[in-house]
Amino acid sequence: xxxxEVRDMQVEFPSRRGxxxxxxxxxxxLASGEILGIVGESGAGKSTIANAILxxxxxxxxxxxxxxxxxxxxxxxxxxxxxxxxxxxxxxMIFQDPLTSLNPLQTIEQQLVETIRIHLDLNxxxxxxxxxxxLEQVGIPEPExxxxxxxxxxxxxxxxxxxxxxxxxxxxxxxxxDEPTTALDxxxxxxxxxxMRRLVRETGVGMxxxxxxxxxxxxxxxxxxxxxxxxxxxxxxxxxxxxNPDHPYxxxxxxxxxxxxxxxxxxxxxxxxxxxxxxxxxxxxxTHWLGQSRDFGAANSEFLVSVRNLEMRFVTVRSLFRSKRRxxxxxxxxxxxxxxxxxxGLVGESGSGKSTVARMICGIYRxxxxxxxxxxxxxxxxKSLRQVNRHRRQMQMIFQDPFSSLNxxxxxxxxxxxxxxxxxxxxxxxxxxxxxxxxxxxVGLGAAAGKKFPHEFSGGQRQRISIARALATRPRFLxxxxxxxALDxxxxxxxxxxxxxxxxxxxxxxxFISHDLPVIRQICDRVAVMxxxxxxxxxxxxxxxxxxxxxxxxxxLDLMPxxxxx
Amino acid sequence: MLFFIGRRLYQAALVMLTVALVAFAMFQYVGDPVxxxxxxxxxxxxxxxxxxxxxxxDSVLEQFGRFxxxxxxxxxxxxxxxRVPVSDLIAERFPATLELSLVSALIAxxxxxxxxxxxxxxxxxxxxxxxxxxxxxGISLPTFLIGIFLILFFGVILQWLPTFGRGQVxxxxxxxxxxxxxxxxxxMIMPAITLAVFQMTLIVRLIxxxxxEVLRTDYIKFARARGLTERSIxxxxxxxxxxxxxxxxxxxxxxxxxxxxxxxxxxxxxxxMGLLFIQAIGEVDIPIxxxxxxLIGFVFVLINLIVxxxxxxxxxxxRVER
Numbered sequence: 001x002x003x004x005e006v007r008d009m010q011v012e013f014p015s016r017r018g019x020x021x022x023x024x025x026x027x028x029x030l031a032s033g034e035i036l037g038i039v040g041e042s043g044a045g046k047s048t049i050a051n052a053i054l055x056x057x058x059x060x061x062x063x064x065x066x067x068x069x070x071x072x073x074x075x076x077x078x079x080x081x082x083x084x085x086x087x088x089x090x091x092x093m094i095f096q097d098p099l100t101s102l103n104p105l106q107t108i109e110q111q112l113v114e115t116i117r118i119h120l121d122l123n124x125x126x127x128x129x130x131x132x133x134x135l136e137q138v139g140i141p142e143p144e145x146x147x148x149x150x151x152x153x154x155x156x157x158x159x160x161x162x163x164x165x166x167x168x169x170x171x172x173x174x175x176x177x178d179e180p181t182t183a184l185d186x187x188x189x190x191x192x193x194x195x196m197r198r199l200v201r202e203t204g205v206g207m208x209x210x211x212x213x214x215x216x217x218x219x220x221x222x223x224x225x226x227x228x229x230x231x232x233x234x235x236x237x238x239x240x241x242x243x244n245p246d247h248p249y250x251x252x253x254x255x256x257x258x259x260x261x262x263x264x265x266x267x268x269x270x271x272x273x274x275x276x277x278x279x280x281x282x283x284x285x286x287t288h289w290l291g292q293s294r295d296f297g298a299a300n301s302e303f304l305v306s307v308r309n310l311e312m313r314f315v316t317v318r319s320l321f322r323s324k325r326r327x328x329x330x331x332x333x334x335x336x337x338x339x340x341x342x343x344x345g346l347v348g349e350s351g352s353g354k355s356t357v358a359r360m361i362c363g364i365y366r367x368x369x370x371x372x373x374x375x376x377x378x379x380x381x382x383k384s385l386r387q388v389n390r391h392r393r394q395m396q397m398i399f400q401d402p403f404s405s406l407n408x409x410x411x412x413x414x415x416x417x418x419x420x421x422x423x424x425x426x427x428x429x430x431x432x433x434x435x436x437x438x439x440x441x442x443v444g445l446g447a448a449a450g451k452k453f454p455h456e457f458s459g460g461q462r463q464r465i466s467i468a469r470a471l472a473t474r475p476r477f478l479x480x481x482x483x484x485x486a487l488d489x490x491x492x493x494x495x496x497x498x499x500x501x502x503x504x505x506x507x508x509x510x511x512f513i514s515h516d517l518p519v520i521r522q523i524c525d526r527v528a529v530m531x532x533x534x535x536x537x538x539x540x541x542x543x544x545x546x547x548x549x550x551x552x553x554x555x556x557l558d559l560m561p562x563x564x565x566x
Numbered sequence: 567m568l569f570f571i572g573r574r575l576y577q578a579a580l581v582m583l584t585v586a587l588v589a590f591a592m593f594q595y596v597g598d599p600v601x602x603x604x605x606x607x608x609x610x611x612x613x614x615x616x617x618x619x620x621x622x623x624d625s626v627l628e629q630f631g632r633f634x635x636x637x638x639x640x641x642x643x644x645x646x647x648x649r650v651p652v653s654d655l656i657a658e659r660f661p662a663t664l665e666l667s668l669v670s671a672l673i674a675x676x677x678x679x680x681x682x683x684x685x686x687x688x689x690x691x692x693x694x695x696x697x698x699x700x701x702x703x704g705i706s707l708p709t710f711l712i713g714i715f716l717i718l719f720f721g722v723i724l725q726w727l728p729t730f731g732r733g734q735v736x737x738x739x740x741x742x743x744x745x746x747x748x749x750x751x752x753x754m755i756m757p758a759i760t761l762a763v764f765q766m767t768l769i770v771r772l773i774x775x776x777x778x779e780v781l782r783t784d785y786i787k788f789a790r791a792r793g794l795t796e797r798s799i800x801x802x803x804x805x806x807x808x809x810x811x812x813x814x815x816x817x818x819x820x821x822x823x824x825x826x827x828x829x830x831x832x833x834x835x836x837x838x839m840g841l842l843f844i845q846a847i848g849e850v851d852i853p854i855x856x857x858x859x860x861l862i863g864f865v866f867v868l869i870n871l872i873v874x875x876x877x878x879x880x881x882x883x884x885r886v887e888r
Contacts, residue, residue, distance in 0.1 A: 054791055088793030095791075100784040104883060105806050115792045150882040166792060 002029035002069075003206045004053070004091075004174050009066030011045070011052050022048045022061070023230045030174065030206040035197070037221030037238065038210045041253075041488040042459075044227040046210045050176040054091060055083045070174070089119040092167035096179035098159035102151035108135070108162055109147040112169055119170035134165040139195060156350070157188035161195070168199065175207045181216060185349040185515065186559045193220050212488060214257050215561025218242055226250045256493045258518035260560045263542065267497050267522060270490035289435055290474055290506055301376055303337040304477060304509045305361065310334045310370035312356050312533075330356045332533040334370075338477075343503060343510040345524030345541065347517060347556070353533040354513045358479045361511070362397050363388065374477070393423045396470035400482035402462035406454040412465055413450030416440065419472045439468040443498060460491030467498065471506075478503070479511045484519065496523060517560050521545055529553050574874055578867045583634075585863035589856035590633045594626075642857035647849050652857045655842060660861075661741050662732055663831070663838035667823040669745075670758040674765035675816070681766075682773025683808075686781065687800055697770065704767035713760040713833035720756060728753045730835035757834040761827055765819050772815060777808040810881055817873035821866045 009026040012019045023045035030036050038046045051057050053068050055078070068076040075086055087093075095101040103111060112131035116122060122130065128147075135143035138161040151159060160180065167175060177196065181189040197220055200207050209220060217224055218238060225235040226247065233247045245251045252270045312331040331353040338344040346354045359365045361372055363379070372379040374391055382388050396419075399405040406415055416436045419425075426432045437447035443464040445457075454462055463483060470478060480499065484492040500523060503510055514520050520527055520541065527544050529536040529552065537550045548554045600617050608616075617623055621632060636642070642652035681701075685694040721729035733749035735742045744750030780786065781804055789799045828840035835841070839858060846854035878884050 056787065056790055084793050084795065086793070087791055093788070093791040095784055095788050097784060101788040103785045103789070103803050103807070105810075105881065106803075107882075114794065114798065118792075118794060118798075152883045163788070166788070170793075 003032045003034075003071065004030040004208075005067075005069040005072075006049070006053065007067040007069070009049065009052060009063065009068070011048050011057065011061055011063050011066075013061050015060070021230060023052075023227075026066070026232055028225055028232075028235060030208060032173070032206050033200060033204045034223070035200055035207045035209060035221045037217040037224040038208060038227060039212065039214065039217050039224055040227035041212055041490060043229065045230045046212075046227055047178050050093065050178050050208065050210060053176065054087055054093060056087075085119075088115060088167070088172065089170045090172050091174045091176065092170070092172035094160075094163055094167050094175065094177040094180045097183045098156055098163050099183070101163050102159060102166075104151055107148055107150055108154075112147070112166060115166055116169050131165075131169065134169045135162070137199075138162070138165045138168070139191075140165075157184055157191065160184060160188075160192055164192075164195065164199075168203075168205075171203075173205055175205055176210070177207060178210045179212070180209065182211070182213065186517075186556065186561075187349060189216070189561075190559050196220065213561070214242065214254060214489075219561050226253070253489060256489050258492075258496075258516070258522050260518040260521060260545070260557075260562060263521055266500065267493035269493050269497070289438065290471060302339055303373075304340045304375055305338040305511070306336075306371075306373040307357070307361065308335050308371040308373070310357065310360060310372065311368045312353070312360060312365060313368045329533050331360070331367075334530070334533075334535050336528050336535065336538055338509055338511060339526075341507050341509055342525040343512055343523055345520040345527035346511060346513045346530060347515060347520055347527060348530035349515060349556075351532070352530040354530050355481050356533075357530075358397065358481050358511060358513055362395055362479055363392060389423070393419075393473045394475055395477040395479065396473055396475040397479040397481065398463070398466050398470050398483045401486055402459045402466060403486075405466055406462055406469075408454055410453075411450065412440070412445075412452055412454065412457075413437075415454070415465060416450070416468045416472050419469060423473055425472075425474065435472070436468075439471055440465075442502075443468045443471075444494075458491075459487050460495060463487065463491075463495050464498065467495075467502070471502070475508070476506075477509045477511070479513070481513045482515070483512075485514065485516060492519070499523070517545075517557065529556065570878075571871075571875070574871055578871060581867055582860075582863060585860060586634055586637060587630070589637075589859045590630050592852050592856050592859075593633075637857075637860055642860075643853040645846075645854055646851050648851075652853045655854065656839070656857060656861065657740075658742070659837060659839050659842045661743060662836060663824060663827055663840060665743065665745060666754065666757055666761065666830075666836060666838060667820070667827055669754055670761035671765065671820045671823055673758055673762040674769055674819075677762075678766040678769030679773055682770040683777060683800070683805060685770065686774045686777035689778070698774075701767035701770045704763045705771075707763075709760060709764060709829050710833050712763055713756070713830060716756045716760060717833070727756055729756075732837055757830050757836050760833070761823060761830045765823060768819065769812075769816065772812050773808060776812055777804060780804045780807045783807075806880070810877070813876055813880070814873055817869050817876075818866075821869045824865050825862045 006026055006028050010024045011022045013022055014020075026045075026049060028036065038049060040046050048057070048061070051061075052063050052066075055076075057063065063076065066076065067074055070086070070090060075083070078086070102108075109128065109131060112134065113124065113127045116127040116130055117124070120127070120130075132143045132147055135147060140146050140158060140161055146154075151162070154162060160183075164180075180196065181192050184192060193216065196207065196209075199205065209216065211217060221238045223236065224238050224241040226233045226241065226245075226249070228249045233249050234241065234245065236246075241250060242254060245254060249270075252268070255268045256270045258267060310331055311329070311333060313327040313329055316326045316328045334353070334357060336344070346357065348354045356365065360367045361374075361379075367380060370380070374395070377391065379388075379391060382391065410418075413433070413436050416439055417432050420432050420435060426435055436450055440447050440449050445461060445464050445468070449457070449461075449465075454465065457465065466483075478499075483499065484495050487495060496519065499510075502508065512520070512524055524541045526538065527541050528538045529544070529550070531552055536552050537544065537548065539549065544553060545557065548557055600613050600620070600622065621629060624632075640653050642656075644650065645652055645655060648655065681697050685697050688694045717729045720727045728749070731753055732744045733751075733753035734747040735744045735750060736746045744754060786799060786804055789803050794803075824839075826840075827836075827838060828844060830836065831838045831840035832844055839861070842854060843858045845851070846858070
């Protein structure tokens with residue numbers, strides 16, 4: 001008999017304008033000691049399944065049909081108190097973001113002990129001993145000391161270990177892990193996935209891993225269920241699904257995952273999705289507005305951007321006395337050159353200082369020391385705002401989070417027009433309007449999008465708005481700070497193709513920051529690897545991927561999840 | 567931590583200095599102190615003597631220095647009208663205002679916090695909805711109107727409670743309290759409720775909004791998924807997180823209770839600072855006005871400092887030096 005069985009599950013979200021069906025006809029079973037992956041893009045209904053199993057659907061969500069059997073006994077319509085006793089005790093859940101899933105005001109000990117004592121009949125001291133054992137089991141060093149700490153004293157990866165300890169502390173039989181490693185770095189992700197595999201092997205629990213990441217699936221799961229817009233499109237053993245999928249959606253989804261092992265001309269699109277077919281109309285830079293009078297200095301250097309001994313410090317401990325102050329050296333003696341017209345990649349794990357470098361170049365942070373030379377001019381030496389603005393116009397930034405980087409109270413047309421107006425790039429208001437319409441058209445949104453507000457768009461569409469806004473100043477240097485890491489694979493492919501097209505058509509120079517090595521391989525000409533604020537290695541992309549010179553680069557490359565278990 | 571408090575103390579000193587400057591400037595710009603003190607038949611020579619005796623011929627800087635030197639020692643000069651030291655007047659009136667404010671703050675907190683929590687947890691129940699409607703009324707009704715209604719109903723028609731004054735007070739030497747006698751408490755009830763209504767409704771709405779926000783967070787969802795009891799989730803996890811941002815506002819509100827009890831004190835003829843201040847304005851009694859200003863400034867600065875320290879004890883993220 002299966003440990004957990006879901007039969008014909010359907011979840012609806014009733015609203016005033018009729019009911020939205022989030023998932024329908026979901027059937028699966030999970031055996032002890034098995035890891036089942038549920039994969040799909042955002043909006044596919046993956047998390048809804050987990051919430052529905054635990055009876056934790058966000059209101060007004062309801063489950064009008066379906067059965068959930070735990071050890072053969074139905075649990076879908078239990079009274080609240082009975083259901084509470086199942087949560088944590090028999091079915092545990094791990095959440096996506098370890099930074100927000102722990103109560104910031106309680107120590108790890110308080111949270112663990114409370115959970116243990118609610119489910120197991122233990123006294124305070126025994127519960128504490130058990131809590132320490134749990135922490136040890138999930139690989140937290142010095143558990144006796146660490147247990148007294150607050151969540152903010154742990155790093156992201158350590159917090160996810162604490163979350164796992166909390167989910168496991170009452171010995172549940174089933175664990176639902178909802179994107180357990182999405183918020184983590186590759187090296188931490190590998191450790192956490194290892195840990196989860198080990199726990200399943202040692203304790204024989206059944207685990208469901210919900211993810212959008214095919215790499216995670218291929219590394220951990222025994223079986224996979226693929227979802228698309230609320231429907232299960234296929235279920236099968238991991239090897240079969242990844243190697244030889246039956247359904248066209250699965251096939252195109254897998255082919256859209258950027259390949260770490262080979263450079264390709266363009267990113268394959270998920271053809272199964274209708275919106276994938278947005279045709280990109282090529283533009284001719286000699287006649288188009290974007291190519292007009294690019295009043296760039298005529299410095300005849302091979303390099304557009306050069307960074308010399310850049311350093312940035314953040315104060316971590318303030319003190320009246322200089323000697324007691326503590327700094328975090330976010331960027332430490334970083335130098336590199338970016339050639340005209342190339343795509344220069346910057347990779348590293350979180351906290352390596354890659355975003356800080358970008359922010360210094362475009363002027364959001366003032367460097368503590370060092371020089372930034374843009375087209376022959378030292379940016380740190382500029383005095384007047386006018387000079388600074390002239391250079392600012394030539395470099396633009398595209399941010400990671402498409403939701404917070406657009407002003408929600410401005411119409412899209414105004415968002416895109418703002419830089420044109422600020423830098424007085426158009427003669428009349430009518431000209432501004434026609435330029436904006438044209439830009440929106442070029443990024444694949446259509447001129448009609450200008451009348452809408454950002455919240456009416458999806459993440460990928462918003463990133464297109466960001467790109468249009470960045471292009472609006474006719475820049476020659478584009479800084480992309482993780483432009484696609486918040487997006488689904490299918491959307492990521494579209495955005496990256498768009499960036500690539502624009503880069504070629506407009507002869508843009510690009511600084512491309514990412515933690516995602518396969519993406520870097522596809523888009524960058526040269527790559528710099530950063531670690532703890534220091535530059536580790538600079539190399540041509542192919543050279544770096546084929547024979548990395550430093551140990552750290554090699555380590556990073558080894559951690560890349562590969563499909564098909566190669 | 568010490569660095570933080572040190573910086574706050576430094577800022578507090580700056581604020582107090584600024585307030586002192588304003589309080590001092592009142593003497594210079596709101597009427598002439600000599601003509602306020604002297605009668606109509608005082609000779610010019612006498613006026614000049616008085617001017618010299620009050621030190622009004624010294625340089626402004628010297629006068630300001632002396633003003634601060636005296637103020638630090640609790641010396642604010644003599645009231646123009648009542649001819650007694652201002653410090654004595656304040657010592658007599660301040661306990662009344664402080665007791666009234668603290669009792670009404672307690673009422674506001676003890677009633678407001680549970681109501682706020684209830685309206686957040688049972689958002690759609692009819693009781694929560696009626697609380698919200700009531701709180702809207704409470705926020706929009708002017709304080710004096712509530713006071714007058716209370717007087718009319720409980721004082722005039724039912725005649726249960728006294729309509730003015732503090733009732734019997736006990737003199738403890740350095741403090742006069744109305745909290746030790748039955749009549750003192752009886753007199754306290756109506757003014758304290760009047761003063762509390764606005765704060766209470768504010769607290770209800772604040773707690774509700776903040777708590778709804780906290781209930782949406784991941785750690786509350788995770789707590790549910792771990793099978794913790796609703797009681798523990800609502801009170802030990804959600805409420806404590808709710809209070810962190812709310813404390814600032816509550817602190818400032820308690821400050822304004824002390825500072826702006828004026829209207830309530832006038833309605834109930836409560837012998838507190840506010841009433842003293844209103845009378846001083848009517849009579850252009852500048853020493854009282856400036857002393858009041860300084861005292862209220864001090865109360866606000868003190869409360870803010872306490873709130874900052876409270877933050878440290880509640881939120882561990884501030885306590886630890888990374």
